[in-house]
Amino acid sequence: MGIGKNINRVDALSKVRGTTKYTEDLIPHNALTAKILHSKIANGIVKDIDISEALKIEGVMKIVTCFDVPDTDFSTAGHPYSLDPTHADIKDRKLLNKRIRYYGDDVAVVVAIDQIAAQKALEAIKVNYEQFEPRLNVYDNKKIENPLHEFYPDDVMSRMDFYLESDNKAIFKNHKVLDELVKNHSIEGNLPDSNKSMKKNEYTLPIVQHAHIENIVCFAYMEGKRHIVVSATQVPHVVRRIVSEALKIAIGDVQVIKPYIGGGFGNKQDIIYEPLAMYLSKLMGGVCISLILSREETFINSRTRHGMKITTMLNTEDNSLRMQNRAASIISNQGAYSTHGHAIAANAITNYFQMYSGSGMQFGSSVSKYSNLPSAAAMRAYGIPQICFATESQMDDYAREAGFDPIEFRIVNLAKIGDVEPFNDIHINSNGLVECINKGKELISWDDKKKKYEEFNINSKDFKKGIGIALFAYKTGVYPITVETSSCRIILNQDGSLQVQVGAIEIGQGSDTAFCQIASEILSIPEDKINIVSCQDTDISPFDPGAYASRQTYIGGGAVKKAAVLLKKKILEKAVNKLGISFKELDLIDEYIIRKSDGEKLEKLENVILYSMYSLNNTEHLTAEATYTGLNNAFAYGACFADICVDIPLGKIEIYKMYSIHDSGKIINPQLAEAQVHGAVAMGVGYAIGEEMLFDKISGKPLNNNFLDYKIPTSMDIPEIEVAFVETYEPSGPFGNKALGEPPIIAPAPAIRNAVLFATGVSINSLPLNPQKLVSAFKEANLIDEE
Amino acid sequence: MLKIIKLNVNGKINEISYDDRESLTDTLRNIGLTSVKKGCEAGECGACTVLLDGKAINSCLYLTSWAEGKEITTVEGLATEDNDFLHPVQKAFVEEAAVQCGFCTPGLILTTTELMNSGKKCDRHEIREEISGHLCRCTGYENIINAVEKVVGKDIS
Amino acid sequence: MYDIKKNYQGRTISDVLNIMKENSDVKIIAGGTDMLIKMKERKIKDVEILSIGDIEDLRGIEIDEAGTIVIKAATRFIEIIKNEYILKYIPTLAKACNQIGSPQIRNIATIGGNLCNGAVSADAVPTLLVLEAELHLIDCDGNKRTINVNDFHTGPGKTNLVSGKEILTKIHIKKENYENYSFDYYKYGKRNAMEIATLGCAVGIKLSNDKNIVDDFKIAYSVAAPTPRRCKSIEQLIVGEGVTQDTVNLIKIENISELLPRDSWRASKDFRLQLIKEIGRRTTINAIEANGGKLC
Numbered sequence A: 001m002g003i004g005k006n007i008n009r010v011d012a013l014s015k016v017r018g019t020t021k022y023t024e025d026l027i028p029h030n031a032l033t034a035k036i037l038h039s040k041i042a043n044g045i046v047k048d049i050d051i052s053e054a055l056k057i058e059g060v061m062k063i064v065t066c067f068d069v070p071d072t073d074f075s076t077a078g079h080p081y082s083l084d085p086t087h088a089d090i091k092d093r094k095l096l097n098k099r100i101r102y103y104g105d106d107v108a109v110v111v112a113i114d115q116i117a118a119q120k121a122l123e124a125i126k127v128n129y130e131q132f133e134p135r136l137n138v139y140d141n142k143k144i145e146n147p148l149h150e151f152y153p154d155d156v157m158s159r160m161d162f163y164l165e166s167d168n169k170a171i172f173k174n175h176k177v178l179d180e181l182v183k184n185h186s187i188e189g190n191l192p193d194s195n196k197s198m199k200k201n202e203y204t205l206p207i208v209q210h211a212h213i214e215n216i217v218c219f220a221y222m223e224g225k226r227h228i229v230v231s232a233t234q235v236p237h238v239v240r241r242i243v244s245e246a247l248k249i250a251i252g253d254v255q256v257i258k259p260y261i262g263g264g265f266g267n268k269q270d271i272i273y274e275p276l277a278m279y280l281s282k283l284m285g286g287v288c289i290s291l292i293l294s295r296e297e298t299f300i301n302s303r304t305r306h307g308m309k310i311t312t313m314l315n316t317e318d319n320s321l322r323m324q325n326r327a328a329s330i331i332s333n334q335g336a337y338s339t340h341g342h343a344i345a346a347n348a349i350t351n352y353f354q355m356y357s358g359s360g361m362q363f364g365s366s367v368s369k370y371s372n373l374p375s376a377a378a379m380r381a382y383g384i385p386q387i388c389f390a391t392e393s394q395m396d397d398y399a400r401e402a403g404f405d406p407i408e409f410r411i412v413n414l415a416k417i418g419d420v421e422p423f424n425d426i427h428i429n430s431n432g433l434v435e436c437i438n439k440g441k442e443l444i445s446w447d448d449k450k451k452k453y454e455e456f457n458i459n460s461k462d463f464k465k466g467i468g469i470a471l472f473a474y475k476t477g478v479y480p481i482t483v484e485t486s487s488c489r490i491i492l493n494q495d496g497s498l499q500v501q502v503g504a505i506e507i508g509q510g511s512d513t514a515f516c517q518i519a520s521e522i523l524s525i526p527e528d529k530i531n532i533v534s535c536q537d538t539d540i541s542p543f544d545p546g547a548y549a550s551r552q553t554y555i556g557g558g559a560v561k562k563a564a565v566l567l568k569k570k571i572l573e574k575a576v577n578k579l580g581i582s583f584k585e586l587d588l589i590d591e592y593i594i595r596k597s598d599g600e601k602l603e604k605l606e607n608v609i610l611y612s613m614y615s616l617n618n619t620e621h622l623t624a625e626a627t628y629t630g631l632n633n634a635f636a637y638g639a640c641f642a643d644i645c646v647d648i649p650l651g652k653i654e655i656y657k658m659y660s661i662h663d664s665g666k667i668i669n670p671q672l673a674e675a676q677v678h679g680a681v682a683m684g685v686g687y688a689i690g691e692e693m694l695f696d697k698i699s700g701k702p703l704n705n706n707f708l709d710y711k712i713p714t715s716m717d718i719p720e721i722e723v724a725f726v727e728t729y730e731p732s733g734p735f736g737n738k739a740l741g742e743p744p745i746i747a748p749a750p751a752i753r754n755a756v757l758f759a760t761g762v763s764i765n766s767l768p769l770n771p772q773k774l775v776s777a778f779k780e781a782n783l784i785d786e787e
Numbered sequence B: 001m002l003k004i005i006k007l008n009v010n011g012k013i014n015e016i017s018y019d020d021r022e023s024l025t026d027t028l029r030n031i032g033l034t035s036v037k038k039g040c041e042a043g044e045c046g047a048c049t050v051l052l053d054g055k056a057i058n059s060c061l062y063l064t065s066w067a068e069g070k071e072i073t074t075v076e077g078l079a080t081e082d083n084d085f086l087h088p089v090q091k092a093f094v095e096e097a098a099v100q101c102g103f104c105t106p107g108l109i110l111t112t113t114e115l116m117n118s119g120k121k122c123d124r125h126e127i128r129e130e131i132s133g134h135l136c137r138c139t140g141y142e143n144i145i146n147a148v149e150k151v152v153g154k155d156i157s
Numbered sequence C: 001m002y003d004i005k006k007n008y009q010g011r012t013i014s015d016v017l018n019i020m021k022e023n024s025d026v027k028i029i030a031g032g033t034d035m036l037i038k039m040k041e042r043k044i045k046d047v048e049i050l051s052i053g054d055i056e057d058l059r060g061i062e063i064d065e066a067g068t069i070v071i072k073a074a075t076r077f078i079e080i081i082k083n084e085y086i087l088k089y090i091p092t093l094a095k096a097c098n099q100i101g102s103p104q105i106r107n108i109a110t111i112g113g114n115l116c117n118g119a120v121s122a123d124a125v126p127t128l129l130v131l132e133a134e135l136h137l138i139d140c141d142g143n144k145r146t147i148n149v150n151d152f153h154t155g156p157g158k159t160n161l162v163s164g165k166e167i168l169t170k171i172h173i174k175k176e177n178y179e180n181y182s183f184d185y186y187k188y189g190k191r192n193a194m195e196i197a198t199l200g201c202a203v204g205i206k207l208s209n210d211k212n213i214v215d216d217f218k219i220a221y222s223v224a225a226p227t228p229r230r231c232k233s234i235e236q237l238i239v240g241e242g243v244t245q246d247t248v249n250l251i252k253i254e255n256i257s258e259l260l261p262r263d264s265w266r267a268s269k270d271f272r273l274q275l276i277k278e279i280g281r282r283t284t285i286n287a288i289e290a291n292g293g294k295l296c
C-alpha cells in the first residue's frame, strides 16, 4: 500500500478481460462514416472540385469541400491557453484547406452510410489543382517561390538565437546581432577567445512516427445545444477549447469525453479532426459522425517527430578534459503546419547547454522551417532524442579524436547539484547521473567487455563487437515556459472507500495507478478501495491541460496529494466533532482515527464518514477538491548502455542487451516504472536501427505509411532490457519524484551508435543505422572488400 | 448483402445477420465483442487476433462468411466460472505488468492461450518468435515475454 | 468491410470449376492474405470472389510410393511447417515457410496463394525453384496440365496461370530432386519478423560421396529480378568444382547475369548486389555443411 510499492495497474483486469472501452468501441451503430479526401499533390492550390458524380453514389449523405468550410483558422497544438500573445500557437489551418501544403492535405470530406460508399465517393471526386514544386528539404537555402504560409515569406516559422554569458545565463539576440557578434555566422569558423580550433560535426535525424496501435479516432454528435465529442485524445480540456474556437461555440456548450486510449506518445496531443467531426454533425442536424483514420492515414495525417539537422562545434581547454567553447545549431523540418514546432526546436537547442557546460563562449541557434511534408509535433521527449543524438555522438567523436576516455570526458563536464540551468532559472536540486553511470558500467561489465571486445575485433573481420554509452538530462514539466496546473477531486464514500477524479490523463503510462498510490499513502486507505475515474469528461472531470511532457505524476500527483491532504484534514475535523478530542492529537492510520500520543485506535474511518453523512441534523459529504500550481521544474537524468555485435558484410546490428539506468527521483511504483523504461527503450531502439518515414523525392508522396514498411520493432527485434534506478529525492516533486515516462527513449540511439563506433571505428552521423547505410559506410572505411 | 450466419463464438452458437462483405473483425465487434481491436486491418499488427478452431488468426483478414461451423474464441470468452473469471494467461499478464495501454493485450493473450493449449514449452527466444505477429508499442515486449514465460516457460511443469 | 460484389463459396473442386465456367470474372481466394490486402488497397474493386480455402481436396500433404511429395494448393503454411514428411525429407521448405509474415498469417495463408500471387518476394518460391517443383493446374473445362515452377512466373505479379479459368491444385516434389541433396534458405529483411524479404536465397547442393566435389548445385533468388529465379550462370560455374572457399567465391557480381536487381526506395541496387553475393555465399556454405561437406 502506498508509494514505493509494486501495485498492479488499476486498469489491468479490465484490459486483460477485453472489457475496457476505447473510443471506437463506443461509436453508436447508427453513426455515419466520414472519410477525408486527401490531396494527391504536395504543394499547390485547389482550383475547383467536382463532386457531382460522387453525390450519385448510393449511400453518400453529404460532401463538404474546402470551398464550403468556415474561414476560421485554428491551431492544432494541444498546449494550454497562453496569456502571453507572443507565446500563443500559430493558427494556420482551416477545417479543410484550399492551399495544399503536403501530400495528403485535407481537401474535402464525404459523409456516407458505410466505409465502402464513402471510399467510392472519394474516388469519384475530381479535383483540379494548380501545382507548385514540392519542397521537402529544409536544409538547403533554395529561394522560396511560393511560401507555404502567408506571413512567413522565407518559410521560416521561427528562429531563436542566444549566447551564454560567463555566469552561464542565456542572452537571446536577434540572429543578425548575434551574427555580428561572432562574425559571419554563429557557428562558422573559430570563435574568438579560443586557443584551439573547434571540431565541427553534423548530425541528421529522420522523421519518425509515434505508431501507437490505436489509430486516430473520434466521433461527434449533438444533444440539444450540447456539442459532444468523444475522442482518443491526450488533452480533452484543450480539445474543448479548440473545438469552441474553431467552430465559434461557447465553451460550456462543448463536452469532450476521453475513453481509454490505445497509446498516444504525444501524437494525440494535437487536435486535428475533432473540430471537423463536430462541424459535420452540426451541419447535419446533430447526427453522430464517426471519423476513423486508417493506419495509412494515421501515419501521414496526424503528426510526426521532427527531422533535424544539427551542427555542433566544440573545443576543450589546453591539456584538460574541460570543455571550453561550444556552439550548436538546429534546422528543424516542421512540415506543413506549425502545431508545436517553435516549442520543440527551442526545447532541443536549450538542452544542449543543460547537461554539460563549457568554460568559454557558448552559442546556440534553432530554426524551424516549413516544408511540404506531414506536420511534426510532440513526440515522447519533445525534441530531446534528436539533440541528444548529436550531443552524445559528439562526445564520443571528440573523445576518440582527442584520445580521452569517453566516460571520463562526460563526467568532467556534467552540470551538478547547485548549478542553475541557463535559460529558465531552474535550480538543480537532485542529480544522480554519476551514480547512474557507475551502476550501468557495473551492470554491463564495461571495463571487462571493453578489453574483451577490443581483442575480439582484432581477429574478427566479418563480426565486430561493441559497447556504447549515452547520457541525457530531461526537464520533467513545462514550467516556466507554460503554466503548470492540475486539479483533483476526491469523494469519500460511506464505507470508507474513495472515488478519485483527476484531470490528468492516463494514456497507458500508468498515471492512474500512481495517483491511487498517492491517495492511499496520505489517506491510509488501501488501493483496492480507491476507484479512480479513468475516463475524462470535461463536464465533470476537474481541469488539467493533459498528458504531455513527463508531468502527470509530478504535477497531477501534486494535485492528488493536495486534495488528499485536504480530505484528511476534513476527516480529522469531523472526528474532532464526533470524539471531542482536539485536532492536533488525532491522526489517520490504517483506516482508523488514532490518538497520536499512544497510537490507540479511537474510531473506524467508516464510522466517521457515516456520522458525517447521516447525522440527522447536520450532514456533510466529505469531498475535497484542489488545484495544484507547479512553480518549479526538475531534471531527470540517466545513462543508457548498449552491448552489440555488427555483422559487417550485411550491415546488421545485433543488440545483445540494453541497459537503462535512471535518476527519476523517488520511484512511486518500481514494477510499472520499469515497464515504462522497457517501452521507451524499445522505441529508442526502433529510432536507432530502423524507423524512418520515407517520401518520394519528387512528388512528396509517402512511401512507407503502413506497419509492414515502417519498421517499428517486433518482439524479434528487441533485446533483453535491464533497468535500474538510482533513487534521489527531488524536493519539487510531490514525493521526491520526477520525470520517467519519456526520458528512457532519449539515449538508446546514441548509445547504439557509439557502440557501432567502438566496434568498427566508423562514425555514423545519421539515423537510422540501417543496413544499407552501414554497408556503404563500411565499404568506404574498407571494412568490406570490393571485388 | 445481408445474410444470416450461425457463429459459434466463445462456446455459444449465435444466429446473427451480417453483411457478406464483412471481415470477422467487423462482425465480432458488431455483436459487442470489442476486445477484437483494429490497428491496421492489413494483418500487420495482430490487434484483431482471435482463435479460430484454437488457432490464432488475424480476424481483419478473414471473411465472416468463412467462419460458419468453426469455433471462435475472443478474450471475452476466456474468463469463466471454472477459472474464477481469470484465465491463467490473463492472470500472468496482470501480475507481470505486461499491460500498458492495453490495445495489443487481447490479441497477445489469445496467441499465448493457443501456445498454452498446444502444450509446447518455450524459452524466451521461442516466445519472441511465437508472439512476433503482435506489435506492441508500449511495453518493449519485456514484461509480455515474462508473462508468457510464466505460462509456457521451459522450467514450468 | 471489403468491396465484394459477390461472394461465392466453393465446396469441392468441381464446384469451383463450375462457378468459374459460369462467371468469367470471379477471382479465386484461398487464405486471402494477398487478395484481401489488394482489395483494401483498392487495387481490386467491386469484385466477385470464389473462396477455395476450405475445400478438403485442396488441403493436405502426402507422399506416394515413388517418394514424390504432394502438397495440395490450399495447404496452410502452418501445416507445412509441422508436417512429418516435410520435416523428414525437405525441412528447408519448413524453414522457408516459417519465415513468412507472422504466426497468425502462417495459420491462414496458403502455399498455392504464395505461388499464384506471383510476388517477387514470395518466400516459399526460391525453395520450390531449387526443388524443381511441378505444379498441377486444372481449368474450368476440366483440362489438366503440369508445369515446372521454374517456368511459372512470367513477371512481377504475373504467372502462367490463366486467371479466372484455371486453378492450381497441387505441387509435386520428386524424390530425385531432394534425395541426397542438402538445402538452405536465407531470408534477408530489415526486421526479424513481419517482414517482406529484401532478398531471399535458396540453395540446393549435392556433393560427391567423398564430399570433395560439388556434383550438383542449384541457387535461386527472390527480389533480385522481375521474378523469383534461378541463377544458372553461377550454377554452371560451381557444378564439378571442389568444395572450397574459392568455389563459393564464384558467387560474385560478375557472374550473376540473369539477375537484375534494381534501385528502389526499399533498397539500392548496390546494396542488393552486396546481399546477393554475401547471402549467396553464406547460404551455400550452410548447405554444404548440411550435406556433410567442409570448405577447404
Ligand SMILES: Cc1cc2nc3c(=O)[nH]c(=O)nc-3n(C[C@H](O)[C@H](O)[C@H](O)COP(=O)(O)OP(=O)(O)OC[C@H]3O[C@@H](n4cnc5c(N)ncnc54)[C@H](O)[C@@H]3O)c2cc1C
Pocket: A708, B042, B043, B044, C027, C028, C029, C030, C031, C032, C033, C034, C035, C036, C037, C052, C073, C074, C099, C100, C101, C102, C105, C108, C109, C110, C111, C112, C113, C114, C115, C116, C117, C121, C122, C123, C124, C161, C166, C167, C168, C169, C194, C195, C196, C197
Ligand atoms: C502481414 C502480411 C505479411 C506477409 N508476409 C509475407 C512474407 O513474409 N513472405 C511471403 O512470401 N508472403 C508474405 N505475405 C503474403 C501472403 O501471405 C502470401 O503470399 C500467401 O502465401 C498468400 O496465400 P493466400 O492463400 O493467403 O493467398 P490469396 O490472397 O488467397 O491468393 C493470392 C493470389 O493467388 C491466387 N490463388 C490462390 N490460390 C490459388 C489456387 N489454388 N489456384 C489459383 N489461384 C490461386 C488468388 O487468386 C490470388 O491472386 C504477407 C501478407 C501479409 C498480409
Ligand code: FES
Pocket: B037, B038, B039, B040, B041, B042, B043, B044, B045, B046, B047, B048, B049, B058, B059, B060, B061
Ligand atoms: S487489425 Fe488485423 S492485424 Fe492489424
Ligand code: FES
Pocket: A213, A262, A263, A508, B098, B099, B100, B101, B102, B103, B104, B105, B135, B136, B137, B138, B139
Ligand atoms: S500495451 Fe499499448 S500497444 Fe501493447
